[in-house]
Amino acid sequence: MQYWTEAEMSQKKTKFLTEVELEFMSKLWELGEATVRDVQDALGPTRKLAYTSAATILRILEQKGFVTSTKQGKSFFYTTTLSKDTYQSRSLRNLSEKLFDNAPATLVARLVDDNDLSEEALDEIRALIDKRLRDDKR
């Protein structure tokens, strides 16, 4: 049950996930649709978190509009309202803006500098860029 109005919702709309929220969203992106229990289990045995804590995180994600829930039987099933791709793009644009002076080439340069990209990955990326450049020309 939501206690805030539409205006209040939009007012507190945040664009980015906190650390723990991202952790939960990642699981939801994997699972597709999941209960509190599902997510808690998916976190694995090393990550100890009380059931009620997991429930709280999901409730907050719903408040913020990142997930929706539907009641099925006893419990709620949660799904993301935001695709992983979209959030990846949003995060990258933010990082590029805030830390790379809006120069994506610098970002790639830094990435290529210290990550071991396989030759296949590099080929793949170049193919993407070529395709993009061809499409833009049309």
Place this chain on the structure above:
Amino acid sequence: MQYWTEAEMSQKKTKFLTEVELEFMSKLWELGEATVRDVQDALGPTRKLAYTSAATILRILEQKGFVTSTKQGKSFFYTTTLSKDTYQSRSLRNLSEKLFDNAPATLVARLVDDNDLSEEALDEIRALIDKRLRDDKR
């Protein structure tokens, strides 16, 4: 003047900057060495922030070990202890790990997907990839 021991310092060492801390670090990376006043001025007129607030942020950055200060005359001069390049790498690695399943190729793919990328930027990125492919072959 530092009131915490070396042990306490290392204990509260954080790897990442908060929003405002990054804003300040960016200015320090630009300015090289700066007083509170310098940084406050560099923020520009649209960003209103009390002098004492700016001083607090710099003090916190020093507590966290991201900057050091030296007294010159009346006031302190602050400098970063962490290069922008290093922090860029660290941030990218974190993003890749947390949001891209440690697949840098996916990261670049998503970046290239972005519609706002200029053709020049794409060309630059392709040149980087090509160079890397050539270097790897050798």
Place this chain on the structure above:
DNA sequence: GGAGAATTACGCAAACCTTAGTAGAAAGGA
């Protein structure tokens, strides 16, 4: 229908982030 188990709603607390005010020190000019 009632007992027991699972689930949800709510609220609290500790830690941290952002911002700024206050008090006092330091410096420098009239």
Place this chain on the structure above:
DNA sequence: TCCTTTCTACTAAGGTTTGCGTAATTCTCC
């Protein structure tokens, strides 16, 4: 010297994040 300005150290308010406990609700099974 004394007044003014500038700077630093400290503190605190208000918001957010993370984690969990408690109480109430819902479901199931006998």
